[in-house]
Amino acid sequence: MSRPGFVLEVDDRTPPLVVQEGEGFRLEEFPRGTRVVYPPESLPAIRDIDGAIRRALLNPVGREPLPELLFAGMRLTIAFDDVSLPLPPMVKPDIRQRIIEQVLTMAAEAGVDDVEIVSANALHRRLTPAELKDIVGERVFRSFFPQGALYNHDAEDHSNLLQVGQTDRGEDVEINRRAAESDLLVYVNINIVAMDGGHKSVPIGLASYKSLRHHHNSHTMVHSRSFMDHTKSAMHASAWRMGRLLADHLKIFTVETTLDNNVFPSTYSFLMKREWEWGVREQAGMLAARRGLALAPKGLRHNIYQGIRAPYGITGITAGETEAVHEITVAKVHQQQMVEVQGQSDVMVLGVPYLGPYNVNAPMNPILAACMGLGYYFNSYVGQPVVRKGGAVILYHPVEEDFSQLHHPSYVDFYEEVLTTSTDPSVIEAKFEQQYATDPWYIHLYRTSYAYHGVHPFYMWYWIAHALDHCGDIVWVGANRRAVERMGFRAASSLADALEMVSGTVGRSPSMTYLHNPPHLLAHVR
Amino acid sequence: MLALELFRSIPRYAAAKAMAGRMPGLLVGPMAPLRLVTREEPAVRRPGWARVKPRLSGICGSDLGAVTGSTSLYFSSLVSMPFVPGHEVVGELAEDCEDLPRGTRVVIDPVLACAARQTEPCDSCRAGRTNLCDHITVGHVSPGLQTGFCRDTGGGWGEVLVAHRSQLHVVPDDLDDERAVLVEPLACAVQLARRAQVPDGGSVLVSGAGAVGLFAVLALRQLTNAARITVIAKHRGQADLARAFGATDVAQPDEAMRAVRRTTRALRVAPQDLPGPMSRFTGGEGGMLLGGVDVGIDAVGSTSSLDTVLRSTKAGGRVVLSGMPQTADLSPAWFRELEVAGTYASTGDAFEVALGLAREAPLDGVVGGRYALHRWREALDHAHSAGRLGTVKVCFDVRSRA
Numbered sequence: 001m002s003r004p005g006f007v008l009e010v011d012d013r014t015p016p017l018v019v020q021e022g023e024g025f026r027l028e029e030f031p032r033g034t035r036v037v038y039p040p041e042s043l044p045a046i047r048d049i050d051g052a053i054r055r056a057l058l059n060p061v062g063r064e065p066l067p068e069l070l071f072a073g074m075r076l077t078i079a080f081d082d083v084s085l086p087l088p089p090m091v092k093p094d095i096r097q098r099i100i101e102q103v104l105t106m107a108a109e110a111g112v113d114d115v116e117i118v119s120a121n122a123l124h125r126r127l128t129p130a131e132l133k134d135i136v137g138e139r140v141f142r143s144f145f146p147q148g149a150l151y152n153h154d155a156e157d158h159s160n161l162l163q164v165g166q167t168d169r170g171e172d173v174e175i176n177r178r179a180a181e182s183d184l185l186v187y188v189n190i191n192i193v194a195m196d197g198g199h200k201s202v203p204i205g206l207a208s209y210k211s212l213r214h215h216h217n218s219h220t221m222v223h224s225r226s227f228m229d230h231t232k233s234a235m236h237a238s239a240w241r242m243g244r245l246l247a248d249h250l251k252i253f254t255v256e257t258t259l260d261n262n263v264f265p266s267t268y269s270f271l272m273k274r275e276w277e278w279g280v281r282e283q284a285g286m287l288a289a290r291r292g293l294a295l296a297p298k299g300l301r302h303n304i305y306q307g308i309r310a311p312y313g314i315t316g317i318t319a320g321e322t323e324a325v326h327e328i329t330v331a332k333v334h335q336q337q338m339v340e341v342q343g344q345s346d347v348m349v350l351g352v353p354y355l356g357p358y359n360v361n362a363p364m365n366p367i368l369a370a371c372m373g374l375g376y377y378f379n380s381y382v383g384q385p386v387v388r389k390g391g392a393v394i395l396y397h398p399v400e401e402d403f404s405q406l407h408h409p410s411y412v413d414f415y416e417e418v419l420t421t422s423t424d425p426s427v428i429e430a431k432f433e434q435q436y437a438t439d440p441w442y443i444h445l446y447r448t449s450y451a452y453h454g455v456h457p458f459y460m461w462y463w464i465a466h467a468l469d470h471c472g473d474i475v476w477v478g479a480n481r482r483a484v485e486r487m488g489f490r491a492a493s494s495l496a497d498a499l500e501m502v503s504g505t506v507g508r509s510p511s512m513t514y515l516h517n518p519p520h521l522l523a524h525v526r
Numbered sequence: 527m528l529a530l531e532l533f534r535s536i537p538r539y540a541a542a543k544a545m546a547g548r549m550p551g552l553l554v555g556p557m558a559p560l561r562l563v564t565r566e567e568p569a570v571r572r573p574g575w576a577r578v579k580p581r582l583s584g585i586c587g588s589d590l591g592a593v594t595g596s597t598s599l600y601f602s603s604l605v606s607m608p609f610v611p612g613h614e615v616v617g618e619l620a621e622d623c624e625d626l627p628r629g630t631r632v633v634i635d636p637v638l639a640c641a642a643r644q645t646e647p648c649d650s651c652r653a654g655r656t657n658l659c660d661h662i663t664v665g666h667v668s669p670g671l672q673t674g675f676c677r678d679t680g681g682g683w684g685e686v687l688v689a690h691r692s693q694l695h696v697v698p699d700d701l702d703d704e705r706a707v708l709v710e711p712l713a714c715a716v717q718l719a720r721r722a723q724v725p726d727g728g729s730v731l732v733s734g735a736g737a738v739g740l741f742a743v744l745a746l747r748q749l750t751n752a753a754r755i756t757v758i759a760k761h762r763g764q765a766d767l768a769r770a771f772g773a774t775d776v777a778q779p780d781e782a783m784r785a786v787r788r789t790t791r792a793l794r795v796a797p798q799d800l801p802g803p804m805s806r807f808t809g810g811e812g813g814m815l816l817g818g819v820d821v822g823i824d825a826v827g828s829t830s831s832l833d834t835v836l837r838s839t840k841a842g843g844r845v846v847l848s849g850m851p852q853t854a855d856l857s858p859a860w861f862r863e864l865e866v867a868g869t870y871a872s873t874g875d876a877f878e879v880a881l882g883l884a885r886e887a888p889l890d891g892v893v894g895g896r897y898a899l900h901r902w903r904e905a906l907d908h909a910h911s912a913g914r915l916g917t918v919k920v921c922f923d924v925r926s927r928a
Contacts, residue, residue: 413788416781441793 002041005339010034015275020351021396023305034512039521042260043336045313052317053102060320072111074183082121083131084357085190088310095257097137099188117150120205123453126152155208156443164249167241171214176206186253194333195227197256198326199243218425221462222469226379256329258316261519305354337522346510348387350377352397362404366483367460369397375463383525386513392473392502399479410442414457423488425465433458473505527567529684533608535559568680568688576623578689580924582707583682584614585909605675606668612682613674616706624691631697633709634689636672637871642690657871695877704893705884712880713872715741721869722846724750728820733835735759735768737918739825747772758782763916786838792817829854892918898926
C-alpha cells in the first residue's frame with residue numbers, strides 16, 4: 001500500500017534533506033518550521049500492461065471500440081507524444097510502443113494499409129531516428145521508418161499543414177494535413193503531469209506557429225492559474241476551444257496513460273525515499289553518488305545523468321473520446337501526485353534537477369533552468385501558488401551558460417540579444433518574437449537539423465511570466481551570477497545568504513515551504 | 527628640443543616583431559626602437575612652411591605598429607629614419623604662416639602631398655585626392671607618407687614640428703584641445719564613411735571598437751543612411767561607447783557572426799564532421815554566412831577581424847579595410863564577388879566635416895590619458911591596453927613636464 005504525500009515540518013530531529021541542483025544534489029539543513037512537501041509514494045502499477053491496453057482499446061469511454069473505427073481503405077494516422085515525455089525517459093519497452101503495436105495489430109486485422117505514424121513535436125526539435133526507435137520500438141521502426149511512414153511533424157512544411165478553421169475567439173486551428181485529413185487519428189499520450197494531455201495533445205502537438213501563438217503568449221501564460229489545472233488555465237482554455245473545433249472535423253481516438261512515481265532506478269532509490277527512513281543501502285547509495293559525481297568530470301557527469309532511465313510503472317490506460325478520457329487521466333494524476341498544503345508561505349524553495357522537457361540529451365541552459373523552476377515547478381499547484389503574492393522563490397541550480405548548439409541555437413541568440421534588452425515577457429514578445437519566429441536560419445535548422453524552433457525560447461520565457469508577475473524576489477543558490485543576473489534574478493552562495501537577500505521582501509522570519517521533487521508532486525494549496 | 531625619436535635598429539625591430547604578441551611589455555621597455563632625445567628643431571626652408579608647437583598629440587594604432595614592428599615592410603621605403611612620430615596633432619603656430627598669424631591653434635592634415643612637397647601636382651592631387659599622392663617620396667622634403675613618418679618635418683611627439691600651409695586647419699575657439707586632437711582620426715573616419723558607400727537602409731558591420739571603429743560608427747551615423755550598424759566590441763566600455771555613437775547592435779568577437787546573422791537574417795554555414803582542431807582552418811566555429819551585411823569594415827587590422835568581415839559580408843557587398851590589414855583568407859572575396867576597398871587618411875573637406883563632428887559628437891572623456899613626453903613608456907603601455915582599460919585615445923601632453 002503506497003503512502004500519500006504529506007507535509008513535514010522541520011524540527012530538531014529532521015536530517016539534512018536532499019535538494020536537486022542540476023547534475024548533482026546537495027543535503028540542505030532547512031530552518032526549523034520549514035514545511036517540506038513530499039510527493040505520494042508510487043501507486044500500484046498495472047501488472048498486465050498489454051491486457052490493459054487491449055481492454056482500453058476495446059472498451060473506450062465515449063467512443064466506439066477501436067476495431068469498429070477501422071476499415072479497409074481508410075487513412076489511419078497515429079500520433080504520439082515526443083521525446084519531451086516522460087522525464088526521465090522510461091525503461092524500454094516504452095508504453096507508446098506497446099500501444100502503437102496493438103493499434104497496428106487491430107488495423108492490420110481490419111485490412112487498413114494506409115497508416116502513418118507521426119511524432120507530435122510541434123515546434124520542438126525533431127527526434128533522431130534512434131529516439132524514434134526508442135519510443136515506437138524496433139519492429140514498428142523497421143516497418144515504417146524506411147518507407148517514410150514514421151516521421152516528425154514539420155510545423156514549417158506549409159504544404160503539409162491544413163487550416164481547419166477558427167474558433168469563436170478567432171483562433172486559427174492549423175494542424176498537420178495528414179492528421180487532419182485522416183479517417184481516424186489515434187493519439188497516444190503519456191500524461192506525466194496534470195497539464196499534459198486532453199486537448200493539449202492534438203491542437204498543440206500537431207500545430208503550427210500560426211495556431212500556437214494564440215495560446216503560447218505572455219498574456220495567456222500570466223493568466224493561467226495554473227497550467228496544472230486546465231479549468232483555470234487560459235492556455236488550456238484556448239487549446240480546449242481548438243480541440244472542440246477539431247473534434248467536429250476529425251475523428252480522434254485518444255489513448256492516455258499515467259505513470260507512477262518511480263522516476264529513478266534502484267541505484268538512486270535514496271532520492272525517492274524520505275531521508276529519515278534511509279537505511280544502510282540508501283546511505284551508501286547517497287555517499288557513493290555524491291562522491292562519484294564530485295569526482296566525475298563534467299562530461300561524464302552529464303552522461304551519467306542523461307543515461308538515467310526511469311523504471312516507471314503504468315497506473316492507468318484509458319482510451320476513447322478526448323475529454324472523457326482526460327477526466328479519468330487527470331484524476332489518476334492527482335491521485336499519484338497531489339498533496340494537500342494548508343495555506344501559502346512567504347518563501348518557496350525549489351531544487352531544479354538536471355532534466356526538463358526540452359533538454360533531453362542536452363545541457364539545461366539558463367533559460368530552460370528558469371523555465372523548469374519558475375515555469376513548471378512554480379506552477380505545480382492547484383488552488384493558489386505555494387508562495388504568497390509578493391513572496392520570494394529560492395531555487396537551486398548551477399545555471400551554467402552551457403548551450404547545445406545543435407538543439408538550442410536560437411536560445412543562444414535569445415540569451416545574448418533578447419535578455420540583454422529586456423526580461424519582461426510582454427516587451428520581449430512585442431519586440432522580438434516575430435523576428436525569431438520567422439528567421440529563415442532557425443526554420444532551416446528546425447526542419448533539417450535537430451533544433452528547437454526559433455520562437456521556442458520565447459515560449460520558455462512566457463512559461464515563467466506568472467511567476468515573474470507573482471513573486472517579489474527570486475534568488476538562485478549556487479548559480480552562475482552572470483547568467484542569473486542576465487535573466488533579472490539574483491544569485492546567492494547558500495540558503496542562509498538567499499534568506500538574507502530576500503529579507504527585505506519577506507522579513508527575517510519568513511514562513512517557508514520546500515517542494516521536495518522529483519518525484520513529481522502537485523501542491524493543492526488551500 | 528625634446529622629442530621621441532623612432533630610430534632604425536634591426537635587432538630591436540626583429541625582437542619587437544618576434545616578441546610583440548607575447549610580451550607587449552618589452553615594447554615599452556628596453557626593446558623599443560624609440561628614445562627620448564634632445565635634438566635640433568626641424569627647420570623651415572621654404573615659403574609656405576611654419577613651425578608648429580604641438581599641445582596634444584595622439585597615439586595612433588599605426589604609431590604603435592611602427593614601435594612594435596608590426597607594420598608591413600611595404601612601408602619601409604615610404605618613411606625616412608630617424609623620425610619623430612605623431613600625426614594626430616593639435617598645436618599652435620610658432621610663427622606666421624601665410625594668412626595665419628602666430629599663435630593660431632591648428633590641427634594638421636598629416637599627408638605630405640604635392641602641395642607640401644612643392645612638386646608638380648600628381649594625377650591624384652590634381653583630382654583632389656591628396657591622400658593618394660604619388661609624390662610622397664620626392665620633392666624638397668625627405669620621403670615620408672605623413673608628418674610623423676618623415677625625418678625632416680618632425681612629428682607630434684616632439685616640442686616642435688614644421689607643417690605646410692596646405693596641411694593646416696584652424697581650430698575654432700569653442701573647440702577645446704581634447705576634442706581638437708581627435709579631428710585627424712575623425713577625418714579618417716569621414717573618409718572611411720565615404721569609401722564605405724553604404725546603400726540607403728543598408729547594414730554595416732564594424733569589426734573593432736577602438737578609436738578607428740568607434741569614430742567610424744560616429745561618421746557612418748552622421749554621413750550615411752545606414753539602418754543597422756553592428757559593432758564588434760571586446761570590452762564593455764567600448765560597447766557602451768559604440769551604442770552612444772550610434773551602433774544598433776554590439777557583439778563580442780566570438781559572438782560576431784551570430785549577431786550579424788541574427789540582424790541580417792542570413793543563413794550560417796559551418797563545416798560538418800570536421801575534428802575540432804580542423805575547424806580553425808575553416809573559419810572556426812563561426813563558419814560563414816550566406817547573406818550578411820551590405821558593408822563590412824575591418825577597423826582592427828588583424829587576421830581574425832578581416833576573416834570575420836569577409837565571411838559576414840553578403841554576396842556583392844563591400845569590404846572596407848580601415849586598419850592596417852593582416853593576411854586573411856580571401857576566398858569569400860572571390861566566391862561572393864566582394865568589393866574590397868581600402869581607406870587611408872582623408873581628403874577633400876573631410877577635415878571640415880571632422881571639425882563639426884568634434885564639436886557636436888558626445889566625445890567628452892574620449893581622451894582617457896595625457897602623458898608628458900618623458901612618461902612615454904607609461905603612455906605606450908596605456909595605449910597598448912587602451913580597450914581593456916576603458917580608454918579610447920591616449921595623448922602626449924607635449925608641453926607638460928609633470
